[in-house]
Amino acid sequence: MSNHLGAPHGMIPNLCILPGAFLVVLFSVSLSLLISLLSTGPNESFWYTFGLTSSFVLWVTCLSTLILCWLRNRLNTLSAPATTSFVLLVIGLTTVIASLLTLRFVFIVSLEFDNTAQWWFVGRNVFVAEMVASVWLRYLYLEQQMQSSIKAESEAQFKALQAKIQPHFFFNTLNTIASLIHIAPNRAEKTIEQLADIFRASLNPKQQLISLEEEVSLCKAYLKIEQERLGDKLTVNWDIGIDLEMALIPPFTLQPIIENAVYHGIQQISSGGTIFIKMNVSDRKVVIQVSNPFASNTRQSGNQMALDNIRKRLFIRYQQSAKLTSRQDENDYIVTLELPLEKSEGQKHEHLDN
Amino acid sequence: MNILITDDEYLARNRVQRLLLEIDPNHTVFEAENGVDAIKQCTNNNIDLIFMDIRMPDMDGLEAAWHLSKTETPPAIIFVTAYDDYALKAFSVNAIDYLLKPVKRENLIKAIEKAGKLNQTQLSKLNTKESNLGQRQHISTKLRGEIHLIPIRDIYFFQADQKYVNVCHKNGEALIEEPLKQLEQEFSDQFVRVHRSALVNKRIIEGLVKDKSGQLLMTLKETDHKLEVSRRHAPDIRKLIKSL
Numbered sequence: 001m002s003n004h005l006g007a008p009h010g011m012i013p014n015l016c017i018l019p020g021a022f023l024v025v026l027f028s029v030s031l032s033l034l035i036s037l038l039s040t041g042p043n044e045s046f047w048y049t050f051g052l053t054s055s056f057v058l059w060v061t062c063l064s065t066l067i068l069c070w071l072r073n074r075l076n077t078l079s080a081p082a083t084t085s086f087v088l089l090v091i092g093l094t095t096v097i098a099s100l101l102t103l104r105f106v107f108i109v110s111l112e113f114d115n116t117a118q119w120w121f122v123g124r125n126v127f128v129a130e131m132v133a134s135v136w137l138r139y140l141y142l143e144q145q146m147q148s149s150i151k152a153e154s155e156a157q158f159k160a161l162q163a164k165i166q167p168h169f170f171f172n173t174l175n176t177i178a179s180l181i182h183i184a185p186n187r188a189e190k191t192i193e194q195l196a197d198i199f200r201a202s203l204n205p206k207q208q209l210i211s212l213e214e215e216v217s218l219c220k221a222y223l224k225i226e227q228e229r230l231g232d233k234l235t236v237n238w239d240i241g242i243d244l245e246m247a248l249i250p251p252f253t254l255q256p257i258i259e260n261a262v263y264h265g266i267q268q269i270s271s272g273g274t275i276f277i278k279m280n281v282s283d284r285k286v287v288i289q290v291s292n293p294f295a296s297n298t299r300q301s302g303n304q305m306a307l308d309n310i311r312k313r314l315f316i317r318y319q320q321s322a323k324l325t326s327r328q329d330e331n332d333y334i335v336t337l338e339l340p341l342e343k344s345e346g347q348k349h350e351h352l353d354n
Numbered sequence: 355m356n357i358l359i360t361d362d363e364y365l366a367r368n369r370v371q372r373l374l375l376e377i378d379p380n381h382t383v384f385e386a387e388n389g390v391d392a393i394k395q396c397t398n399n400n401i402d403l404i405f406m407d408i409r410m411p412d413m414d415g416l417e418a419a420w421h422l423s424k425t426e427t428p429p430a431i432i433f434v435t436a437y438d439d440y441a442l443k444a445f446s447v448n449a450i451d452y453l454l455k456p457v458k459r460e461n462l463i464k465a466i467e468k469a470g471k472l473n474q475t476q477l478s479k480l481n482t483k484e485s486n487l488g489q490r491q492h493i494s495t496k497l498r499g500e501i502h503l504i505p506i507r508d509i510y511f512f513q514a515d516q517k518y519v520n521v522c523h524k525n526g527e528a529l530i531e532e533p534l535k536q537l538e539q540e541f542s543d544q545f546v547r548v549h550r551s552a553l554v555n556k557r558i559i560e561g562l563v564k565d566k567s568g569q570l571l572m573t574l575k576e577t578d579h580k581l582e583v584s585r586r587h588a589p590d591i592r593k594l595i596k597s598l
Contacts, residue, residue, distance in 0.1 A: 171436035171455055172363075178456040179369035229363055267362070270388060270411045295411060296507075 010076020011083050011137075011144045016069040028061045029054055031132065052106065056098055060129060063094045080144070084137050088130055095129040096122060154316055161313045162252065165202050166259065176229045191228055194221040201251060208317070209342065210251045212279070212286070213244035219255050219277075226262050233272025234262065241280035248342040249286070250317055256306045257290050257335050265292035265333060284341045291334040307335065314339075355466070356400055358384045360392040360415065361407035361434070366455065370405055370434070373459055377466070389413025390492070390503060393421055397500045401429045403469045405453070408435045413491055413503075421494040421501055430469035489540055493521055495528040504528060506544065510558055510577050512537055514551040522579065548572055548591055549584045559595060562588075 015024055032054035039053075040046045067090050068075065075083050099122040103109055112118060173195050180188035201218050227234050261275045273293040280287055307326060314322040323338040357374060361367045371383050384399055386392040388410040395401065404422075406415040419431050433452040450472060451465050492503040508524040518529040519537065538545065538553055545553040558575040562583065565571055570583040572591070583591055 168437040175369070175436060175455040175457075176363075176365050179365035182372065183365075183368065229365065231364055267409070268411045270362075 010072070011080060011140050012068055012072050012075050012087070013140070014069065014072060015065045021065070024061050024065050025058070028057045032057045035128075052102075056102060056125075059098045059101075060091065060094050063098075064091050067094070080141055084141070087137060088133055091129050091133045092126050095126045099125045158313060158316050161309050161316075165199065168263075169259065172229060173225050176225070180228070187228060191225055194225050197221045198225075204251070208250060209248040211245055212242070212247040212249050215249050215251060215254050216240075216244055218251075219258050222255055222258065223262075223275075230262075230267060230272065233269075234266050235272070235274040237274055237276045239276070239278040241278075242286065244279075246343055247281075247286050247339075249339060250313060253310055253314070253337065253339075254288060254290075256310060257288075257337065260306050260335070261290055261292035261333070265294045268295040269293060281341055286337075286339045286341050288337040288339075289334060290337075291332045293331055294328070294333045310337075355380075355402045355470070356382050356384065357466075358386055358392060358395050358399075358401045358404045358429070360386040360389070360404060360410070360418070362387050362410040363407075366407065366434075370457060370462070373457065373462055377459070377463055389415060389418030389421075392418045393494075393501050393503060396422060396425075396429060403430045403432065403466065405432050405434050408433055417490050417492065420490065421492065421503070424494060424496070425501060426499065430472055432465050432469065489543075493528075493530060493532075495521070495530050497528075502528065506541065507555075507557070510555055510574060510579065511581060512545070512553040513581075522577070524576070546591070546594060548587050549582050552581050554581060556594065556598070559591075559598065561595065562591070 014020055032050060035053050035057075036046060036050040040049045064087075068087065071086075075086060078086070100111065103118055103121065104111060109118070173191065177188050177191050177195075180191060198218060198221055201214075223234070223236050227236075258275065258277070266273050266275065275290065275292045278289045304326075307324060311324050314324060318340060321340045324335070326333065326335045328334065355378075359367045359370050359374075361370070367385050371385070374381050374383055384395050384401065386395045390413045392404060392406065392415075393413075396404070406419060408415040415433060419433075422428050422431065430450050432450060434455060434457060435452065436455040451468055453461050453465060490506065492505055493509065495502045495504065504521060504523050504525075510522045510524070512534060513520045513522065514534045515529075517531075519532060519534055521528045521530055534551070534553060538547055541553070544556060546556050546559075548554050554572065554574070558577070560573040560575045563571050563573055563580075570585070570588055571580040572583050573580055
């Protein structure tokens with residue numbers, strides 16, 4: 001079940017597809033076995049009782065299952081008490097119908113309104129069915145509680161992992177602006193505008209996917225600021241072989257990779273260097289590659305932290321279908337990001353329901 | 355006062371310089387782009403106070419401070435950083451203070467006053483604190499009172515010789531006073547012990563030969579020096595050569 005960050009998880013599972021349906025049958029047979037064992041005396045035929053009981057129980061469970069499948073989507077929008085009452089009602093009704101049909105066609109008696117034995121038969125069956133159904137509903141309720149707490153947990157985890165503006169970037173930018181105000185007010189103004197854009201984007205955690213276009217313009221704003229700070233040390237080469245408006249990406253996925261390339265790569269080289277960013281689509285995947293030269297003699301390491309963070313976020317969202325790898329050759333550090341191609345037209349969240 | 359601003363960003367240097375000259379136009383302000391540059395400036399000019407950025411290419415501020423602290427008349431150092439994750443480490447390398455970017459004018463005034471009050475003995479005392487700043491990128495030696503820097507990657511081997519350790523590197527040899535044991539610990543990923551008295555840069559290990567007397571010797575790639583390999587270290591060295 002893919003309920004990570006997905007639609008609300010209802011109480012009633014889908015029992016009309018294979019694992020569910022099989023479990024219903026298995027449960028019915030087990031219950032019948034139990035009832036038969038308890039009710040068969042030494043001189044009675046066990047198999048006769050078992051056959052009769054299991055056809056009765058299967059009839060009740062299958063009919064109820066069909067009704068619940070049919071009404072499932074609507075039921076799952078109701079509150080837990082309402083759903084419980086409704087399910088109990090459905091099971092009660094199917095049991096009454098099954099009991100009456102059994103009296104009429106198996107025991108071949110005519111139904112009489114004032115026959116206490118017939119009332120007792122129907123009443124006992126309904127009572128047992130409701131008892132069993134209550135246990136089942138209790139189980140479903142607990143499971144739903146657990147699922148929603150898991151979901152809340154993974155959402156909280158996702159939020160915690162969500163990229164924040166790095167404090168060193170923020171303060172360095174303020175320092176750049178403080179300096180520019182005196183020597184180039186126009187550039188100071190521009191830098192403030194770009195910082196505002198980045199800040200606004202980072203404050204909008206609700207959107208789980210944005211267009212690649214938006215992410216790229218965020219990266220460009222970020223790079224403009226860094227170019228102001230680092231001067232001509234930093235150059236960037238974009239090679240975009242993809243329709244940016246079409247593809248979707250979780251916000252702040254590419255930006256921290258580029259920030260890493262600046263902070264751990266270019267900035268640590270006295271003569272600076274160029275960051276190469278290449279994007280294309282291959283095999284229904286968006287492939288983004290960021291490569292940067294690095295100083296072989298740097299003391300600081302720790303660029304893995306940002307990458308691990310992105311990796312965790314990608315896993316929560318895409319499980320195995322997204323990949324983030326990094327390698328380094330003699331001169332360059334290369335990060336490759338692979339995401340399933342998601343079209344941005346309309347159905348932004350369709351993949352969540354599988 | 356002779357003040358040196360060390361920062362790899364032009365705009366950052368520019369602003370501190372402007373503020374310093376606004377505070378007192380009589381200050382003489384020098385600039386450096388990284389740690390190596392800063393040490394050079396300190397040798398050439400009589401620097402009293404350094405405003406030192408921490409993250410810089412080639413040599414960061416912490417290492418530069420470490421090398422400078424080994425001089426006879428160390429300048430006062432005030433670290434300037436954008437974010438205070440380095441601050442604790444900075445104090446272990448005898449900084450008298452640290453400032454956060456963007457630097458405030460009043461903090462700058464306070465820092466200069468603080469630096470002015472410290473006399474040379476106090477500054478030297480600060481230096482006796484042993485720091486652990488991780489792995490350096492350079493070894494520094496003093497020659498006629500000047501600091502000379504040898505990049506670690508240029509060093510072929512260290513050889514202990516009674517009181518001193520001889521550093522054999524690309525451009526010659528130098529003597530330092532650091533114990534071999536400490537060097538071995540600090541550079542354990544790049545250097546390997548081949549003898550009680552020698553550490554070799556793994557990068558330039560070529561192979562092993564035996565001389566006439568049966569003594570095992572190590573040949574090196576970029577130099578004709580041959581180093582004795584002790585029997586105790588031979589098995590590890592053979593393993594290392596195989597894995598290279």
